[in-house]
Amino acid sequence: MWLVPFMVVMKGTSEYPLLFPLLFQWLRDVVKLQYFLNGLPIGSIYALVALSYSLIYAASGVLNWSQGDIVMLGAFIGFTIINVIKLGFTTGLLISMIVLALVGLLIQIAILQPLRNRQAPPINVVIATLGVAILIRNVALVIWGADAQNSPSPVSTKPIYLGSLSITPQDILILMAGIALMVILQFLLKRSKEGKALRAVAQDRYAAILMGIDTNRSDGVAFAASASLGAAAGMLVAPIFFVTFNMGALIGLKGFVAAVIGGLGNIPGAIAGGFFLGIIESMAGGQISSGYRDAITYALLILVLWLKPAGLFLRKTRQKV
Amino acid sequence: MKMMKTTFKWYLFLVIALVMLLTPQFITNVYYQHIINLVGIYTLITIGLNILSGYTGQVSMGHAGYYAIGTYVSSLLMLNLHMPFWLSVLIAVVAVAICGLVVGIPAMKLSGPYLVLATVGFGEIVRLVILNWTPVTKGAAGLTGIPLPRLFGLQITGEKDFFYLIFFVVLIGCYIAQRIARSKIGRTYMAIREDELAAEAMGVPVNTYKISAFVISAIYAGIAGCLFGAYSGVASPDNFTFDDSVGFLCMSVVGGNNTIIGALIGSFVLTILSELLRVFQSLRLILYGLILIMTVIYMPKGLAGFIEPVRKWMAIHMKKSTLIQD
Numbered sequence A: 001m002w003l004v005p006f007m008v009v010m011k012g013t014s015e016y017p018l019l020f021p022l023l024f025q026w027l028r029d030v031v032k033l034q035y036f037l038n039g040l041p042i043g044s045i046y047a048l049v050a051l052s053y054s055l056i057y058a059a060s061g062v063l064n065w066s067q068g069d070i071v072m073l074g075a076f077i078g079f080t081i082i083n084v085i086k087l088g089f090t091t092g093l094l095i096s097m098i099v100l101a102l103v104g105l106l107i108q109i110a111i112l113q114p115l116r117n118r119q120a121p122p123i124n125v126v127i128a129t130l131g132v133a134i135l136i137r138n139v140a141l142v143i144w145g146a147d148a149q150n151s152p153s154p155v156s157t158k159p160i161y162l163g164s165l166s167i168t169p170q171d172i173l174i175l176m177a178g179i180a181l182m183v184i185l186q187f188l189l190k191r192s193k194e195g196k197a198l199r200a201v202a203q204d205r206y207a208a209i210l211m212g213i214d215t216n217r218s219d220g221v222a223f224a225a226s227a228s229l230g231a232a233a234g235m236l237v238a239p240i241f242f243v244t245f246n247m248g249a250l251i252g253l254k255g256f257v258a259a260v261i262g263g264l265g266n267i268p269g270a271i272a273g274g275f276f277l278g279i280i281e282s283m284a285g286g287q288i289s290s291g292y293r294d295a296i297t298y299a300l301l302i303l304v305l306w307l308k309p310a311g312l313f314l315r316k317t318r319q320k321v
Numbered sequence B: 001m002k003m004m005k006t007t008f009k010w011y012l013f014l015v016i017a018l019v020m021l022l023t024p025q026f027i028t029n030v031y032y033q034h035i036i037n038l039v040g041i042y043t044l045i046t047i048g049l050n051i052l053s054g055y056t057g058q059v060s061m062g063h064a065g066y067y068a069i070g071t072y073v074s075s076l077l078m079l080n081l082h083m084p085f086w087l088s089v090l091i092a093v094v095a096v097a098i099c100g101l102v103v104g105i106p107a108m109k110l111s112g113p114y115l116v117l118a119t120v121g122f123g124e125i126v127r128l129v130i131l132n133w134t135p136v137t138k139g140a141a142g143l144t145g146i147p148l149p150r151l152f153g154l155q156i157t158g159e160k161d162f163f164y165l166i167f168f169v170v171l172i173g174c175y176i177a178q179r180i181a182r183s184k185i186g187r188t189y190m191a192i193r194e195d196e197l198a199a200e201a202m203g204v205p206v207n208t209y210k211i212s213a214f215v216i217s218a219i220y221a222g223i224a225g226c227l228f229g230a231y232s233g234v235a236s237p238d239n240f241t242f243d244d245s246v247g248f249l250c251m252s253v254v255g256g257n258n259t260i261i262g263a264l265i266g267s268f269v270l271t272i273l274s275e276l277l278r279v280f281q282s283l284r285l286i287l288y289g290l291i292l293i294m295t296v297i298y299m300p301k302g303l304a305g306f307i308e309p310v311r312k313w314m315a316i317h318m319k320k321s322t323l324i325q326d
Helices: A003-009 A015-030 A032-058 A067-085 A091-117 A124-146 A169-191 A193-203 A207-211 A215-237 A248-261 A267-287 A293-306 B002-006 B010-026 B030-055 B063-080 B085-105 B112-132 B158-182 B184-194 B194-200 B208-230 B242-255 B260-298 B301-317
Strands: A161-164 A165-167
Touching: A015 B112, A032 A067, A032 A165, A032 A169, A032 A193, A032 A215, A032 A248, A032 A267, A067 A091, A067 A124, A067 A215, A091 A124, A091 A248, A091 B260, A124 A161, A124 A248, A124 B242, A124 B260, A169 A193, A169 A215, A169 A267, A193 A215, A207 A215, A215 A248, A248 A267, A248 A293, A248 B112, A248 B242, A248 B260, A267 A293, A293 B085, A293 B112, B010 B063, B010 B158, B030 B063, B030 B158, B030 B184, B030 B208, B030 B242, B030 B260, B063 B085, B063 B112, B063 B208, B063 B242, B085 B112, B158 B184, B158 B208, B158 B260, B184 B194, B184 B208, B194 B208, B242 B260, B242 B301, B260 B301
Parallel strands: none
Antiparallel strands: A161 A165
């Protein structure tokens, strides 16, 4: 049953629906299914963050290192709206996404556009986005302070038991909200005018310019969309982790790992990479060692990069030179 | 070689000698001396990064990993096996070089974000292993009481002694890096940076050179780590986070990552800047971020970009053929 949303998202990429039942079978036989289930909600958050990396990378070739801190900012804005202004979770989510879309747009216009106009080398772009990350992190520190905030969950955290397995309604909410956002994004990319322009730019920037597409506009759209995805990821992750000003580094890094596993710039790949990472992490943490969980993830990642430099889920392997 | 002789820079030696003799005399405040020593240690790492990212075009965001390995290997050898400082440094350098090789081999296939990720992964793995391998590394508590080094029968204690030690190491490091940069190896690195395919077509063994850049760069960071361990006397995983790697990369880019002097300028300016901004307290890092962004937008060649016009001016006015060197 739970495969259905995947099939909708992955429509047009024929391997994925075949791949997942196989993976499922393997997981049931080889590892405990509980770890698999535990990995799904966090995987959906990773997938959202990975999507936000991939979207910008596909559209403008920029690796935005401030993505993790955008997630953090989204979490804080949502937290403030829900706990201080006392509006509902959905309203908080929407406002947070809109605010962050504006922030994303601002980053693109104020920082990345000048860099592009000056044809700055890629490493300067990397440093600029790292500068943005430092900026956002410390603005959040000044506004919200250094204390970890505990964001209450919108739904119950009491686990539901299904035979030997358990899952909390909160996890289901996170999973469902994440998947809903991915479907909406995919729909917008495929159907809306801006989405089509964005995909055209991603395919061939210069051809798109020749066809009269405003690339600055499409970059802006990519940044806004990606930042609001980040905000949503922040809102969803807030009830699981504490919200702190430096939560962005870790989640940003994890999202980036997921994006690369799926092949940067590859939208379905980013989703698959997110879930893959979430599940692998949960399994490594549960079955090998929780202290070394992240180290195992990174080691696996370097191995993946070594063996398949273009990501696990890219169909046509392009050489990354 | 003839060219080298005609462009013997007497003024450079004068400046170096003056700086070395006068700095500890004028800067008597221990805190300032400490900052200067840190600048020296960061300069070494940044030189390595410049060779890797500036010359060869391979960006690394995991240099805190090599730095950590240097620190921990040399400190643990001194603490547990009571080895002399020089021997522990030697072994640490070998260990770090092997790590550079281990990262360099998968990294030779990668570029752009993929390479960045592999290096980030390496840095994090090192930090997490240090954090979790408690029996050896003492975990999050870190190492304490790392013995002070003895070199050539001299006991090195205090900021002033360390200033001389670090200064000498940085000087030698700069010299070797400059020689590498201007030799066939440096030119090959630049050829790889400009166009890897073209370099390969010209018969350059690209992979060998790319890995060698990784190893050289790792060794620089490792030596910096050895100095840091002996100097600070304590080391914990918190000294070697992803943020530190990012900081080193910032130094490299702000200073200008395709010159060796840029490493010196970058680590000096950013370290001093972050200390100066302390007066703004909580706004400190906000300003730091803003300055960083402005620098990369408006000074794409880094601060060292300003040196080139000065050198040209000197070449014209001092009738020296400094231009020929480049």
